[in-house]
Amino acid sequence: MRKFADLHVRISEPNDEILTRMKQVAQDMGIALIGVTMPQTLVASQISTIRGISAKIRVEVATRVDLVPKDRNHLLSDLRSVRKRFEIVAVTCRSNQIATVACRDRRVDLVSFPVNSRYVRFRRSLARLCREKSLEVDITQLVEPKELPRHVVFSRLRDQVSVAKSNHVSIVLSSGADNPLMLRGPREIAAIGMQLGLGDVEGLESVSEIPFEIVERNRAKLSPNHVTIGVKLMKVKKPVG
Amino acid sequence: MGRKPSRYLLVKLLVEGTVPDNLLIQSVTESIMNLFGETGLSETAPRLIAYNEKESIGILRCSRDSLEKLRAAIAMISKIDKKPVGVYVKAVSGTSKRLKSKTLT
Numbered sequence: 001m002r003k004f005a006d007l008h009v010r011i012s013e014p015n016d017e018i019l020t021r022m023k024q025v026a027q028d029m030g031i032a033l034i035g036v037t038m039p040q041t042l043v044a045s046q047i048s049t050i051r052g053i054s055a056k057i058r059v060e061v062a063t064r065v066d067l068v069p070k071d072r073n074h075l076l077s078d079l080r081s082v083r084k085r086f087e088i089v090a091v092t093c094r095s096n097q098i099a100t101v102a103c104r105d106r107r108v109d110l111v112s113f114p115v116n117s118r119y120v121r122f123r124r125s126l127a128r129l130c131r132e133k134s135l136e137v138d139i140t141q142l143v144e145p146k147e148l149p150r151h152v153v154f155s156r157l158r159d160q161v162s163v164a165k166s167n168h169v170s171i172v173l174s175s176g177a178d179n180p181l182m183l184r185g186p187r188e189i190a191a192i193g194m195q196l197g198l199g200d201v202e203g204l205e206s207v208s209e210i211p212f213e214i215v216e217r218n219r220a221k222l223s224p225n226h227v228t229i230g231v232k233l234m235k236v237k238k239p240v241g
Numbered sequence: 242m243g244r245k246p247s248r249y250l251l252v253k254l255l256v257e258g259t260v261p262d263n264l265l266i267q268s269v270t271e272s273i274m275n276l277f278g279e280t281g282l283s284e285t286a287p288r289l290i291a292y293n294e295k296e297s298i299g300i301l302r303c304s305r306d307s308l309e310k311l312r313a314a315i316a317m318i319s320k321i322d323k324k325p326v327g328v329y330v331k332a333v334s335g336t337s338k339r340l341k342s343k344t345l346t
Contacts, residue, residue, distance in 0.1 A: 025255065029329050143319050150275070181255050181327035184316045188329060191312035195276070200309070 002204065004186035005211035007035035007064065007088060007110070008138055008174035019061075020054040025180040027059050033215065035064040035088050035174070040078070044085060062215045064088035072101045083107045087218045090136060096120050103129035109214050110136040110172060115156040116147045122160045127167035132217075134210060135164045138176030139184060139192050154196070161196045171198065172214070173206045246305040249290065249337045252315065254297035255327035262292040265299065268321045272314040285310050290337055298331075300340050308333065 006026065011018055019036070026034050038047065051061050065086040069075035075091065075098055082089060090110040093099035094117060102108050103126045111133060113122045122135065137157055145153045164171050173193045177183045190203035198206065220226055225233040254260055266289040273282045285307040292299035303311045318328045334340050 025327075028253070028331075139316065143317055181325050182319070183327060183329075185312075185329035188312045188316035191309045192316055194309055195313050 002208050003032040003212065004030055004208050005033040005035070005062075005215070006031050006175050006177075006183065006186065006189070006207070007033075007062070007172055007211045007214070008037065008090070008136065008176045009034045009183070010037045010066075010176065010178040012178070016053050019050070020057070021180050022177075022183070023054055023057040023059045023061075025183050027057055029183065029185045031059060031183075031186055033060040033062060033212065035062045035211070035215070037064050037066050038086070040065055040067075040082055042085070047085065062087045064090060066090050066092065068092045068094065069098055071095070072097050075101055076105075079105060079107045084222065087215055087222065093120055099126050100129065103127075103133070106132060108133055109218065110134055112136040112138065113160060115141060115153050122163050124163060124167060127163050127169050130167070130169045134170040134172045134214065135160060136172045136174060137161065137193070137196065138174055139189055140176035140178075140182060142192065143182070143184075158196050161193075161198060165197065165202075170210045171202070171206045172211055173203070174211075246335070247302050248305050248308045249334045249340050250301045250303070250308075250311065250315075250330050251332040251334075251340045252299055252301055253329055253331050254299075254321075255329075256297055256321070256324060258324070259294050260297060260321050260324070260326065261294060262289055262299070264322050265289065265292065266301075268318050269301065269311075269314065272317045273310065276314050276317060277310055281307075281310060285314075287311060291341055300337055302337070305335075 009022055047063050063086045065082045067078050069078055088109050089107060091102040091108050092112050092114060093102050099120050102111050113120060141153055161171060173189045175182060175184045175189060186207040190207050193203035193206055194200060227233060269287050273285050285303050288302045290300040290302050312330060315328050315330060320326060332340060
């Protein structure tokens with residue numbers, strides 16, 4: 001049976017009550033994994049505490065950080081500090097310079113392009129730089145468009161999806177919810193993906209296989225047994241005597 | 242001419258308080274109109290079959306070929322009568338019998 005994930009749940013202050021409610025609603029919707037955005041300043045012990053909140057509810061929590069860098073140097077220094085603490089690293093590209101680095105850097109998992117930006121669009125040249133990373137499309141911007149009319153948001157997202165598809169860049173659809181009422185069922189999110197130009201199988205994969213692949217790949221990399229890609233420590237020989 | 246095949250969706254509302262059935266079907270219809278226009282609405286032909294206002298759970302019927310359109314339209318609903326809501330589909334069936342037992346109990 002297909003397992004579903006929503007990699008973008010925004011919680012301003014991760015506390016017991018909000019996270020428990022989010023997890024309950026997610027479980028009701030059939031979501032098995034949520035990626036919770038956390039402040040960049042959290043340390044490892046705080047992250048593990050958050051992960052343990054309401055562990056009885058069978059919804060996994062993946063730690064995620066959203067980077068909105070000012071320039072390329074800022075992005076590189078942020079990546080150095082966050083990559084080893086968070087399972088998902090997402091970058092919002094607000095300029096071409098940032099987009100080029102984010103699309104090329106292997107430490108970035110998800111790239112997103114704001115629909116209201118005049119300066120940067122997800123073009124073919126950027127798509128061709130993307131290796132082992134996905135384009136993220138948040139449906140919140142469609143459900144509650146802020147600056148632009150919905151049809152413009154639709155059109156820009158359709159462009160992004162079309163460029164990604166033609167350059168074999170995987171797409172992750174997520175809710176971008178900041179409260180439980182903004183969470184959406186995974187099949188509903190996939191249905192919106194179909195309106196954006198994805199096929200029915202592609203739509204479902206973008207809320208199931210692809211997000212799980214990202215999280216599993218990063219969990220393997222963050223485990224202490226990981227040496228490099230394709231090499232991991234299986235067993236440590238105990239010293240004799 | 243044979244009967245058109247339908248799909249029945251068990252929909253759940255996340256809302257503070259209650260939402261009457263007429264407002265629910267009105268917002269679903271509006272959402273389909275906004276996304277797909279009148280042609281899309283006529284193809285989807287949504288209808289509220291049963292609704293439990295207290296539990297905020299109901300059964301919607303649509304044509305089989307328009308299931309994904311209805312799902313997308315449902316996901317777009319974020320407010321009903323100026324109240325913030327979340328709507329999601331709990332189950333889909335080809336007949337209403339099984340879903341009715343879940344709604345009305």
